Amino acid sequence: MASRTVIVTGGMGFIGRQTIEPLVARGFTVHVLARSLDIAARDAVVKQYGQMVRFHQAELHDTKTVTPLVKKIRASHLLHLAWDTRHGIFWNSPENLDWIVTSKLLLIAFIEAGGKRAVGAGTCAEYDWEGQDLLLTEGASKLLPMTIYGQSKLASRKSLATLGQHHHISTAWGRVFFLFGPHEGPKRLVSSAILSLLRGQEFLASAGDQIRDFADVRDVAAGLVALLDSQVTGDVNIASGEARTIASVMMEIGEMLGRSELIKLGARPKQPGEPARLVAAVERLRKEVKWKPTSLFEQRMSETIEWWRGQKLRR
Numbered sequence: 001m002a003s004r005t006v007i008v009t010g011g012m013g014f015i016g017r018q019t020i021e022p023l024v025a026r027g028f029t030v031h032v033l034a035r036s037l038d039i040a041a042r043d044a045v046v047k048q049y050g051q052m053v054r055f056h057q058a059e060l061h062d063t064k065t066v067t068p069l070v071k072k073i074r075a076s077h078l079l080h081l082a083w084d085t086r087h088g089i090f091w092n093s094p095e096n097l098d099w100i101v102t103s104k105l106l107l108i109a110f111i112e113a114g115g116k117r118a119v120g121a122g123t124c125a126e127y128d129w130e131g132q133d134l135l136l137t138e139g140a141s142k143l144l145p146m147t148i149y150g151q152s153k154l155a156s157r158k159s160l161a162t163l164g165q166h167h168h169i170s171t172a173w174g175r176v177f178f179l180f181g182p183h184e185g186p187k188r189l190v191s192s193a194i195l196s197l198l199r200g201q202e203f204l205a206s207a208g209d210q211i212r213d214f215a216d217v218r219d220v221a222a223g224l225v226a227l228l229d230s231q232v233t234g235d236v237n238i239a240s241g242e243a244r245t246i247a248s249v250m251m252e253i254g255e256m257l258g259r260s261e262l263i264k265l266g267a268r269p270k271q272p273g274e275p276a277r278l279v280a281a282v283e284r285l286r287k288e289v290k291w292k293p294t295s296l297f298e299q300r301m302s303e304t305i306e307w308w309r310g311q312k313l314r315r
Contacts, residue, residue: 005029005075006228009060009106010082012038014183015121015176018221019079020045024052026229031073033058033066033082061098063105070109078110078118079228083153087187091125096152103156104163111167119228120160122175122235124213125150129275137281138175138235146273157235172232174224177239177280181217181300182307190214190301193250194308197259204267208247211277215240216300219293226291236289239280242297252298256305 004027010016011032023030030053037057045053058066060082080103084095107118127136128144135141145151157173164171180190196203215238223238247265254260286292293300 003076005031005073006077006079007031007033007070007073007075007110008079008081009033010080011055012036012041013081014085014179014181014185015217015221015224016081017041017183018181018218019081019225020049020053022222022225023079023228024049026225028052028077028229030054031056031075033060033069035059035082060106061102063102063109066106067109070106071113074113075110076114076116077228078107078115079224080106080118080120081224083121087185091147091149093148096148100152100155100159104159107160107163111163111169115169117170117228118160118164119172119174119224120156121224122157122173123150123153124175124177124237124239124278124280126154126157126175127278129273129278134277135241135279135281136237138237138284141281161234170231170233172227172230173235174227174238175235175280176220176224177213177215177237177278179217179220180214181304184217189246190249190253190304191308193253193263194257194305195312197254197257197262198309198312200259200262202262202264202267203250204264205250206246206268206270207266208245208250209276210246210270210274211243211279212246212249213239213242213279214244214249214297215293216295216297216304219295219300223285223289223291223293226289227285230289232284232288236284237280237282238285239282240293240297241280241282241285243277243279244297249301252301253305256302 006028012034128142133141184191254263
């Protein structure tokens with residue numbers, strides 16, 4: 001077993017692809033497991049990092065294939081990011097339940113191959129969205145997920161902790177909040193707003209008084225890598241810790257593109273059951289993991305807009 005070898009599941013996904021650079025920078029040999037491979041993206045990574053990054057096309061639910069592969073790699077670390085997050089589907093899809101079993105079997109294979117440290121990606125949807133906490137705090141705020149997605153993630157987190165304790169390996173759970181950045185699905189909030197304005201089209205939004213914790217995917221990926229490369233165990237929020245209304249984020253995008261008049265706040269109703277406030281406490285991330293974003297929100301949003309502008313020009 002190489003002393004610094006990591007398996008990254010979902011390694012070509014929205015978060016996963018952004019973990020490669022910080023992992024290599026920390027001296028890891030990275031084995032990317034992905035359901036499908038973007039050949040151009042894979043070749044670009046191999047050209048940049050050579051043998052430090054290796055790709056494996058694998059359907060994680062196919063344990064007859066994945067288990068031998070994990071045992072062959074014999075990684076010291078596991079960063080489990082893979083999950084079904086298809087826009088408009090994932091919140092209450094019964095497929096979430098399949099991921100509980102798949103995640104458990106993946107972890108068992110990793111442990112049996114001699115793995116020592118595993119980190120899974122959780123979600124703010126594990127918290128009680130009807131609670132009154134100004135900051136959702138690990139170990140203090142109530143865990144009461146209202147969706148199948150949140151319930152399944154919480155079940156997977158409990159499985160990770162239990163198996164880790166039983167087999168004496170180090171585990172942690174990084175709870176992710178709201179993301180934006182390059183490679184986001186085009187139908188998500190920030191990406192769809194940017195694309196609408198780049199096309200000169202109106203963007204119809206709710207009143208936008210909901211308060212959220214937004215962070216750039218590159219910073220969240222780096223935070224997860226920092227957690228993996230630490231000795232910190234248990235739950236850790238991976239977020240900005242900054243409260244912003246959705247309206248302020250929309251208007252920031254409008255101002256950066258010089259098309260604020262195209263943002264139509266209040267043109268759509270809020271989604272039923274949508275919580276008023278979801279903001280993370282980040283003390284564990286800052287003080288114990290010793291990590292915080294290196295760039296300001298405004299800089300990251302500007303970079304994201306330019307990335308989408310480049311995508312539009314290429315089409």
